[in-house]
Amino acid sequence: MxxxxxxxxxINKYLAxxxxxxxxxxxxxxxxxxxxxxxxxxxxxxxxxxHDTVEVHGARQKDSCVYLAYHKTKGTVTHGAQGNEREIADxxxxxxxxxxxxxxxxxxxxxxxxxxxxxDGRIVEPLLSPDKPHEKEYKVTVNxxxxxxxxxxxxxxxxxxxxxxxxxxxKRLDKHTFRITLTEGKNHQIKRMTNALGYTVNTLHRxxxxxxxxxxxxxxxxxxxxxxxxxxxxxxxxxxxx
Numbered sequence: 001m002x003x004x005x006x007x008x009x010x011i012n013k014y015l016a017x018x019x020x021x022x023x024x025x026x027x028x029x030x031x032x033x034x035x036x037x038x039x040x041x042x043x044x045x046x047x048x049x050x051h052d053t054v055e056v057h058g059a060r061q062k063d064s065c066v067y068l069a070y071h072k073t074k075g076t077v078t079h080g081a082q083g084n085e086r087e088i089a090d091x092x093x094x095x096x097x098x099x100x101x102x103x104x105x106x107x108x109x110x111x112x113x114x115x116x117x118x119x120d121g122r123i124v125e126p127l128l129s130p131d132k133p134h135e136k137e138y139k140v141t142v143n144x145x146x147x148x149x150x151x152x153x154x155x156x157x158x159x160x161x162x163x164x165x166x167x168x169x170x171k172r173l174d175k176h177t178f179r180i181t182l183t184e185g186k187n188h189q190i191k192r193m194t195n196a197l198g199y200t201v202n203t204l205h206r207x208x209x210x211x212x213x214x215x216x217x218x219x220x221x222x223x224x225x226x227x228x229x230x231x232x233x234x235x236x237x238x239x240x241x242x
Contacts (some may be wrong), residue, residue, distance in 0.1 A: 006125075007048075007049050007050045008047035008048060008049045009047060009048050010045065010046070010047055010048075011026065011030060011035060011037065011042050011045075011046045011047065011048055011054075012024075012026035012027050012030065012044075013026075013121060014048045014054065015029065015035070015054075015056065015121075016120075016121025016122075016124075017121045017122045018054075019065055019119075019120060019121075019122070020056055020059050021059060021100075021119075022100055022101075022102055022119055022121070023102075023121065024102075025059075025100065027044060029056065029058065029059055030042045030043065030044055030046070031044060032058070034056060034057040034058045034059065035054065035055070035056055035057075036054070036055040036056075036057075037052055037053070037054055038052055038053050039053070039055075065118060065119050065120035066099060066101055066117075066118060066119050066120075066224070067116065067117075067118045067120065067123075067224065067225040067226070067230055067233070068092070068099075068101060068116065068117040068118065068222045068223065068224060068225065069114060069115075069116060069212055069214070069217060069222060069223050069225055070088060070091075070092070070103075070114070070115050070116070070117055070217075070221075070222040071112075071113065071114065071214060071217045071218060071219050071220065071221055071222070072088060072107050072111070072112055072113060072114075072115050072220075073112055073219045073220050074109075074110050074111075074112050075109060075110070076088055076091065076109070076220075077109050078103050078105075078106035078107055078115065079103065079106065085109075088103050088115065088117070089101075089102070089103075091220050092117065092222065095221070095222065099119075100119055101117040101118055101119050102117060102118070102119070103115050103116070103117050104116045104117065104118060104123060104124055104127055104128065105127065105128055105185070107206060108188070108204070110204075111204040111205070111206070112203070112204070112205045112206070112219075113138070113139075113204075113205040113206030113207055113214055114206045114207060114208065114209055114212065114213075114214040114217075115206070115209075116209060116212065116225075117222070120239075122239050123233075123234075123237055123239060126237040126238060126239070127209075127210075127237060128185070130184060130185070133183035133184070134183065134209070134210050134236070135181050135182070135183055135208070135209075135210055136181070136182050136183075136185065136206060136208065136209050136210075137179065137180070137181045137182075137206070137207050137208035137209075138179070138180050138181075138182070138190060138204055138205060138206050138207065139173070139177065139178075139179050139203075139204075139205045139207055140177065140178055140179075140180060140190060140194070140201060140203070140204050140205070141176050141177045141201070141202045141203045142176055142177075142178075142194055142199040142200060142201055142202060143176075143199060143200040143201075143202055144176070144198075144199055144200075145175045145176060146172055146175060146176065146178065146199075150170075150172070150178070150197065151170045151171070151172050151178070153197055154168065154170040154178070154180065154193060154194075154197070155167060155168060155169065155170045158192075158193040158196050158197060159196060160186065160189065160192040160193055160196055161192070161196075163186065165184065165186065165189065165193060166182075166183060166184050168180060168181060168182050168183065169181040176202075179207075181208075190204060191204070210233060210236055211229065211232045211233055211236065212225060212229065212233060
């Protein structure tokens with residue numbers, strides 16, 4: 001783990017970081033009494049310090065983790081489905097029920113585009129941390145014609161209610177559409193920025209996360225991230241691949 005990992009760490013997060021399982025599966029290992037911390041059986045919510053000894057019975061550390069790029073469609077929720085809603089995990093299991101992966105981050109129910117899924121808990125903190133300026137790119141359409149000063153206003157930062165967003169890269173694509181590249185991820189940030197300037201977002205489509213691009217990936221399908229593309233991603237996240 002990186003030197004800036006926060007200790008103590010919950011045991012399920014620790015096991016996910018170490019590549020034994022997802023956090024949910026780690027809770028199962030703990031509940032079954034298969035995890036020991038310094039020789040003592042762990043319980044749900046147990047925490048691990050950096051120099052503790054952790055033993056896991058009945059599961060082995062993964063030789064290689066799975067990393068997926070998925071094309072989310074409108075109406076699919078990232079987490080916490082209610083009623084008749086469908087989660088991304090439902091679509092993944094329908095395509096390949098052998099995969100035990102979880103989404104990293106989220107997209108709103110009505111937003112579309114790229115989201116990453118993995119069984120490698122190590123990437124969650126460095127990818128989602130607000131202190132890490134990782135680029136995410138979106139294509140956005142709004143309800144009214146973009147004014148001539150729109151690009152400049154969005155690029156320089158917008159007051160979204162007690163917080164001014166960081167400078168970002170914005171390009172107008174047509175009279176109602178723009179592309180925006182952010183290095184931060186405040187809750188509903190793009191919608192709040194456009195609302196503050198007098199517009200309403202009609203569609204929001206994520207096309208890139210760092211070096212991972214959606215490309216021509218069809219809706220509700222995924223592809224494996226591997227090779228040089230994966231090596232670059234992990235390197236940028238400072239994840240040890242040895």
